[in-house]
Amino acid sequence: MFDDLCQMALRQTLELVSLTDEKLRGLTRRKLSREETYREVLGKVLGGKGRRGPSGIFIATEGPECTCCNGRVFHLREHELIESSDEISIDPGSSYALGLLSVEGSGDAVAVNWMDICNSVDDFQVLFHPQVTDAMEEPILNFVSSRISGETTGVLVAFNYPGRVTEYDADVLKSAATVMGSLLTVSQEMQETEQAFHYTVSALARACEAAEEDTGKHIVRVNRYAGALAANMGFNTSFVEDMAFFAQMHDVGKIRVPVEILLKEGPLDDRELQIMRQHPAYGEEIIGKAPRLMIAREIAIAHHENWDGSGYPKRLKGERIPIPGRIVKVADVYDALRSRRSYKVPLSHQEALQVFREGDERINPAAHFDPAVLATFFKIEKMFESIYESSILKLGLNRRMENRKPPGRERRKG
Template sequence: MSLELCHMALRQTLDLVALTDETLQGLTRRKFTSDELYGEVLGKLLGGNGVRGPSGILIASESADTACCNGRVFHLRHERLVERSDVICIETGSSYASSLVLLEGGAEVVAINWKEVCSSVEEFQAFFHPKVLAAMAEPILNFVSCRISGKPAGVIEAFNYPGHATEYDADVLRSAAVVMGSLLAVSNGMRETEQAFNYTIEALARACEAAEEDTGRHIVRVNRYSGALAANMGFNIEFIQDISISAQMHDVGKIRIPSEILLKKGLLTAKEMQLMRQHPAFGSEIIGDSPRLRLAHEIALAHHENWDGTGYPKRLRGERIPLGGRIVKVADVYDALRSKRSYKGAMTHQEAVAVFRDGDERINPAAHFDPAVLAAFFRIEHMFDMIYDSSVPKIGLNHTKKSKTKTLGRGDTEKI
């Protein structure tokens, strides 16, 4: 029996190692919450599908004042679904299983069976918090308790192993505690780094918008439009999150365009228009070739390309246009139509939607937009209106005043 238990413990430990490797490889794209990570780790530990494991697990973390631990009890239902209890507050020292590893001088991990410390199963139940017993919904016969290091510290307690709790079960639970503590620490560090990264690119995007009206709000809206389109089109959460932060970099190349051209009220000269049309290339150069900024690079370079190949700067056609560029093009054009600029007035939502449906002298929807992205726009166009209205000051801005496209005065789409 001991050899069989050893093999089971080894298999579970290898599963945890594989999860660790998979998680570390994906941490640059995924930041675990504690509940997400707990769920994945517990799926490797709880009994079911031939795996030796406990029938329930409590995971608790110390509160800020360390006066108690807040945790939940998890179960495996139908050998697949991990379920959890309501939050349980366990005061320090009030639970035997927690105190063994959390109190000063306590062991790192312990395995206890009722016969080793009590004369009856009923007596053994007094060692556990009443809400833990209620969540287990069965008498606790044995447990393994292990301290989780890190900030905040915590404890993982596994209840009711088949037969009795063993040293092998303790070793597996210790491995799980190390995995959770380590991966959460790395993930939290990655989250802080990501927040700093996002702040940096937001600052750069805002600097590029500083010369134009509506500073800052335009880039926020384009992010939100783009994320909404990507979500409606069924893309995964990583792509949705990425485009929702990368879209704001679409016009970063304008930092190289003189403000007298950006703010010019009349028609651009041929030379000025030629320079303006260089801003996508300028943007891609500024962003560079960092893998983390790949989507932002593609968006900056491709958001003025047209589906029929008549756009710029590379005259790409169809699916040769990077997907991010195709999505942001729709978002950027909508916001440009809705926004007041030095050279044009603002359209209502209904007028902008009409342009996307019927076109005008500058925009041919069927020729300029990816049909799939355009279809997604029409499915959620009401969301675009809500996003725009939620970010535009209502005082002193008549953004609903009709303004025909012929009043734009550019004769081209370089500012859209």
């Protein structure tokens, strides 16, 4: 029996190590939610057939200055962690299972069986919060309690292991609590880094568009168009999310184009046109070679390439053009047709559709657009119209609200 428990504890610990490795490799792109981490760690390691696991678990996070713990009771059923109580708030001093963790020298997990400290099972029940015993739906016979350390501190109390709980059960639960705390801490730090990354990218995109009227809304719309196209072309979620964010970087190279060229009314002369056509290459150079920005780089360099090879700056043809650039080309052209610029009036949605079908003096749909992207555009063109119209409506509402604000006092010059 002793050897069996050792082997089981070792197997469960190795599964924790494997799970930790798996989750750490996946943390680079997303934040693991607290609930997801609970389910992954406890459901896979403690629950299900062939594992020595508890029947119920109380998981709680500590409040300010550790004055109380707020959490819920869960049941483990075939690898699934099933919530079985509303939120319970417990003063650690009023609960035996939690109070033991506050005793000096009990920083590790604590394992307790009813017969070790009480005369009867009924006497054992009064040591626990009534809402916890109600949620367990059966008498509590034993428990293991452990701290969750890290960015999100808390407690983990597992109830009703088969037979007696042992130090090996305590070691496994302690390992699970450590994995939880580590994953949540790393996840939180990754989220903060990702937020800073997104803010920096968005700020750069806005700065590059600042000289042109209403281009702040333009980059938001292009993001949404590109995400809609990618999603409806069947790409995976990760690619769709990247397209819906990095499309705004398509004109980042314009930061190196003189303002007088960007805002010139009427057509550009040959010299000005040559300078303007350098902005994709400038964008690629500005974005650099970081792997995380690969899609942004492909969008910047390729969104003015044409399907027939007549575009710029590299005159790429067909599928040699990176797909992110082909998608953003359609999104960018639609929004340009719909938008007012210093050199053109805006078109209606129907007028823009006509250009995508038959072309105009600048656009040849069959020659310029990837046929698959173009077909998807026509399939979801109502979405494009809705994205544009909702953006314009929101802009109009914001301007009306600004006009209604009472005038502020004029600042004194001095």
